[in-house]
Amino acid sequence: MVSPGASLAETAATGNAFARTRPAFLPRQLSEQELDLFVSSGERREVVPREMIFRKGELGRAMFVIESGTIQLEFGDGMPDKLIGAREFFGELALFIGNHARVANAVAAEASVLRVIEHAAFESLLQTQAPLLAQFMRRSFSYLVASEQQLIQSLKRRNEDLLVTLDSLRQTQTQLSTAERLVRTDELTGLCNRRGLYHYLDELRRSRDTTLHLGLLLVDIDHFKQINDHYGHLTGDIALRAVAREVQQAAAAIDLPCRLGGDEFALLVQVRDVEELRDRAAQITNGVRALRFHAPAEGLLVSASVGGSLCHETADWSAWYSDSDCALYLVKGEGGDTYRVIT
Numbered sequence: 001m002v003s004p005g006a007s008l009a010e011t012a013a014t015g016n017a018f019a020r021t022r023p024a025f026l027p028r029q030l031s032e033q034e035l036d037l038f039v040s041s042g043e044r045r046e047v048v049p050r051e052m053i054f055r056k057g058e059l060g061r062a063m064f065v066i067e068s069g070t071i072q073l074e075f076g077d078g079m080p081d082k083l084i085g086a087r088e089f090f091g092e093l094a095l096f097i098g099n100h101a102r103v104a105n106a107v108a109a110e111a112s113v114l115r116v117i118e119h120a121a122f123e124s125l126l127q128t129q130a131p132l133l134a135q136f137m138r139r140s141f142s143y144l145v146a147s148e149q150q151l152i153q154s155l156k157r158r159n160e161d162l163l164v165t166l167d168s169l170r171q172t173q174t175q176l177s178t179a180e181r182l183v184r185t186d187e188l189t190g191l192c193n194r195r196g197l198y199h200y201l202d203e204l205r206r207s208r209d210t211t212l213h214l215g216l217l218l219v220d221i222d223h224f225k226q227i228n229d230h231y232g233h234l235t236g237d238i239a240l241r242a243v244a245r246e247v248q249q250a251a252a253a254i255d256l257p258c259r260l261g262g263d264e265f266a267l268l269v270q271v272r273d274v275e276e277l278r279d280r281a282a283q284i285t286n287g288v289r290a291l292r293f294h295a296p297a298e299g300l301l302v303s304a305s306v307g308g309s310l311c312h313e314t315a316d317w318s319a320w321y322s323d324s325d326c327a328l329y330l331v332k333g334e335g336g337d338t339y340r341v342i343t
Contacts, residue, residue: 028088028143030065034136035087038065041125042115053106053114060094060102061119069112072292074105080242081292083109092140095122188237189244192258197266200256201317209254212270214311215277215341218324219247219284222303222336224263235297243304246287250280274310274343281306281339289337305331306339 030038042065047053054060056076064071066088073082073090084090093100098119126133184196192200208214221227221243228236240263247265251257255269267284271277288304307328311320327340 028084028090028140030087030089030136033132035065037125037129037132038089038117039067039115041121042117045114045116047108047112047114049108049110051108053108054091054102056102056105058102059099060091061098063089063092063095063117063122064106065089065115065117067113067115069114070109071112071114072107072109074107075103076105078294080294083290083292093144095119096137096140186259189241189259191244191248191265192256194258194260197256197258197260197268198317200268209270212272213274213277214313214320215269215271215274215280215308216311216320216324217250217267217269217277217281217284217306217308217339217341218260218321218328219243219265219267220305220328220332220336221263221288222305222332227300227302231297231300235293235300238293238297239300239302242291242293243288243302246284246291246304249287250283274341277308277310278339278341281308281341285337285339303337305336307331308339308341310343 044067047069053064053071056074066084066086068086070083070085071090073084075081090106091102094102095117122133184192184199186193221239224236224239227239240259243263244257244259244265247257247267251267251269255267257265257267259265267280269277269280271280284306285304288302291302293300305328307324307326307330309320309323309327311323323342327342331338331340
């Protein structure tokens with residue numbers, strides 16, 4: 001435990017040591033117990049690089065667990081691809097609802113070993129391992145709901161007429177005018193902007209859950225100027241929108257993801273403890289690192305640095321920002337592409 005009189009550097013060093021020893025949490029990563037269960041009950045399948053596992057639109061009735069290797073999920077429609085690796089799973093909706101149309105191509109990015117969990121095997125596991133499977137399904141559904149919400153936001157931005165209509169309905173419910181909402185939203189990413197953040201902070205004092213702790217994560221894209229210089233500002237905008245989606249994915253319904261300006265993002269969260277805040281930071285850095293882009297950004301690899309801290313109840317936004325910015329500065333000084341959370 002860090003003593004109350006510890007310096008910021010000592011506190012940061014302690015937090016970083018904890019982050020190195022504690023495994024990062026990924027929402028699609030299986031626990032050791034879950035992995036053992038699926039490995040023991042699934043059919044082993046070896047795939048070679050670029051082998052197609054299934055195609056977008058196909059009906060499926062099996063889930064796949066990656067025992068080793070890497071799989072690339074290709075969503076199409078201008079959305080970045082995703083790389084997922086060992087201990088992660090995909091195609092689970094085919095088990096939950098049966099004959100579900102695949103939402104992406106699944107292609108082996110390298111030689112990999114999969115475990116294929118067919119519908120009959122999963123039903124058998126439900127009979128014998130109900131508590132463990134219930135835990136797995138709850139986490140899976142939470143991730144799927146968050147993904148669907150992000151997809152909806154992406155579709156809204158592609159259709160201005162639909163966006164205006166949906167905004168009008170939402171504004172009727174929230175008693176906000178169109179002008180008020182637009183002035184609080186970042187036009188490029190669809191996230192909240194600084195004005196929206198300050199409005200949220202005012203509302204937060206009256207409506208927040210006092211049983212939870214406030215935490216702030218600051219996110220910077222590493223070497224963003226080089227991305228603009230090498231690929232152009234259009235590709236820079238593509239990268240900004242993709243990172244914004246990863247920040248959004250790490251936010252719960254009660255949290256606020258926002259773009260502060262340039263390539264700087266913030267995520268104000270309500271969490272149980274500092275460990276959960278570190279989990280959110282790890283999710284963002286891992287998610288950004290896994291992004292893969294199509295032309296004109298083909299070959300672009302993006303990483304992000306994340307600094308965070310728990311927010312002291314008696315302090316204000318400027319103090320919260322300063323603490324998290326100090327953690328972010330330390331990450332940048334070490335080369336980026338990771339996170340540090342201090343308390």
